[in-house]
Amino acid sequence: MTWTTRQRSEQADLSAIVAGEGQNVVLLHGVGLRAEAWNAQIDSLATGYCVTAIDLPGHGNSARLENARSVSDYVDVIRRILPAKSLVVGHSFGAMIALELAWRHPDNIAGVAALNAIHKRGKEAAQAVNTRAQSLNSKTNGDPEPTLRRWFGDEETPARTACRKWLTDVDPAGYKSTYSVFAHSDGPTEAELKSICCPALFMTGGDEPNSTPAMSNSMAALAPLGRARIVPGAAHMMPMTHADAVIDALSDLARKVFS
Secondary structure, three states, rough: OOOOOOOOEEHHHHHHHEEOOOEEEEEEEOOOOOOOHHHHHHHHHOOEEEEEEOOOOOOOOOOOOOOOOOOOHHHHHOOOOOOOEEEEEEOOHHHHHHHHHHHHHHHHHEEEEEEEEOOOOOHHHHHHHHHHHOOOOOOOOOOOHHHHHHHHOOOOOHHHHHHHHHHHHOOOHHHHHHHHHHOOOOOOOOHHHHHHOOOOEEEEEEOOOOOOHHHHHHHHOOOOEEEEEEEOOOOOOHHOOOOHHHHHHHHHHHHHOOO
16 A cells, blocks of 8 residues: 555645545544545545545644644534535544544434544553653654554554654644644543444454553443444554455445445
8 A cells, every 4th residue: 555645625724635426434534644544445435435534633734723622622623624424434533533523413424433542541541642742842743763663563664654754744733732632632431422323333453552442342332323343463553554454344334324
């Protein structure tokens, strides 16, 4: 798989890759990445759906949010350009946004998929992300290697190389702001999950140490139409490293949602 830059369309203050025709599928990436992180899913899903892969605020070509304090600030911006009756798919921080869209704006969400989502972090994990957030500044991006090592290990791969470039090129202020919101959020509450009335997929990797299989299973049990799917051998960057498994799961969900 290649991770080359794609042409974008501009919608309000957001930039997005739009491909295909049909029912709407919206893809939301994680902190430090950009819409091209979904390249494999865009290519596959665009054969049957209209796919919109959004650059989150402060990432890719999208303007950053000033004074963002919560996931809700990102939800409010994305909601303005969200196509009607969309299947919304989020990865990591994008999953937080997707799930909040599902419970806050149910009339616009046909289905939701939360990939590598967090729910009730443990004390050690919460301390680790908050320490990383405090180490960031708004002027320069730090060494991406510790993050890449957590995501991919030490072996150099095309996906690892692409992520290095994205983490290096991302707007430092946008990255700090978004990561700080991510670090101080604990995922959806039990009440919020119970209020999601659309089909909901909670998917993560079997080797994911932070967005754990236990979290996905717990969230799926709380959502009325929730189900969990765990990908053996996958970790945090599952949409890139295990693209086929993600495509299969999203294609299956889309068929159910739009049938």
